[in-house]
C-alpha cells in the first residue's frame with residue numbers, strides 16, 4: 001500500500017469533503033429546480049362550453065382555469081353531469097371550448113386546425129378509456145405499438161420492452177383482446193398510451209369496467225408510470241378509492257371547479273363527493289315545511 005504523507009492526506013480529505021459538499025448541493029439544487037421547474041404541461045384559461053341554445057342551453061363548463069404540472073397524477077371528480085368528461089375532452093383536444101384557451105406542452109391547441117390538432121394528439125397525448133378501445137383483430141403487441149405504426153414511427157426497442165414489462169404482458173403479446181381478461185385488456189391500453197411517451201396521459205374512468213382487484217392493478221400501474229417514468233396523468237373518476245392514488249384532486253360541480261386539493265384519503269374524498277352531491281336546501285322564508 002502506498003504511504004501517504006500527512007499533508008497529502010489532508011489534501012485528499014479536503015478534496016473528498018469538497019466533493020461531498022458539491023454533490024450534496026448538486027442534489028439539493030436539482031431537487032429544488034425540479035420543484036420550481038414544474039411548469040404546466042396543460043394550461044387552460046377561461047374555459048366555457050355550452051350545449052344547445054336559448055332556453056335549452058346547458059352550461060357544461062363555466063370559466064374554468066386550470067394548470068396541470070408535470071409528473072403528477074391529477075384526478076378530476078364531481079357528481080354526474082358536473083362537466084368532468086367535457087373538461088377532459090377539451091383539455092385533450094377532442095372537443096373545442098365555446099370560449100377560452102388550452103395549451104399543451106406550450107402549444108395553444110385551441111388555435112390549431114383540425115389536422116394539426118390530430119397530429120398533436122398523436123404526438124403528445126395518450127388515452128385510456130373506460131371500455132379499453134382495443135382493436136379486436138390485432139394482437140396485444142400490435143395494439144400496443146399501434147400509435148407508432150399510425151405515425152409511421154418505430155418504437156424504441158428498449159422502451160417497448162420496458163413498457164411491456166411494466167404492464168406485465170410479456171407472455172400475452174400474441175393474444176387478441178377476446179383472449180384477454182378485462183384487466184389484461186386495460187393493461188394493453190395503458191401500454192399503448194405509454195408507448196409514445198406522451199406529454200400527458202388522459203384516463204377516463206379507467207377502472208369503471210373492472211372489478212376492484214383488477215382495477216387496483218391498473219391504478220397501481222398508473223401510479224408507477226408517474227413514479228418511474230415521470231408520466232403526467234389526468235384521470236377522470238367517480239371512485240373515491242381511485243382518486244386516493246392522485247397527487248391532486250380537482251372537484252367539479254355545475255361546470256365549475258369548487259375544490260382543488262393535494263392528496264386526500266379515500267374517506268375524505270368520499271365525504272367530499274357526498275357533500276357535493278347533496279343539493280343545497282333553499283331556505284324559503286315564511287313557509288313551514290310540511291312533514
Ligand code: ADP
Pocket residue numbers: 051052058059060078079080081082083084085086087
Ligand atoms: P360528467 O362527465 O361530469 O358526468 P359531462 O361533461 O358529460 O358531465 O356533462 C356536463 C353537462 O353537459 C351535463 O349536463 C350534460 O347533460 C351536458 N352535455 C354533455 N354532453 C352534451 C351534449 N353532447 N349535448 C348536450 N348536452 C351535453
Ligand code: MG
Pocket residue numbers: 084085086
Ligand atoms: Mg362523464
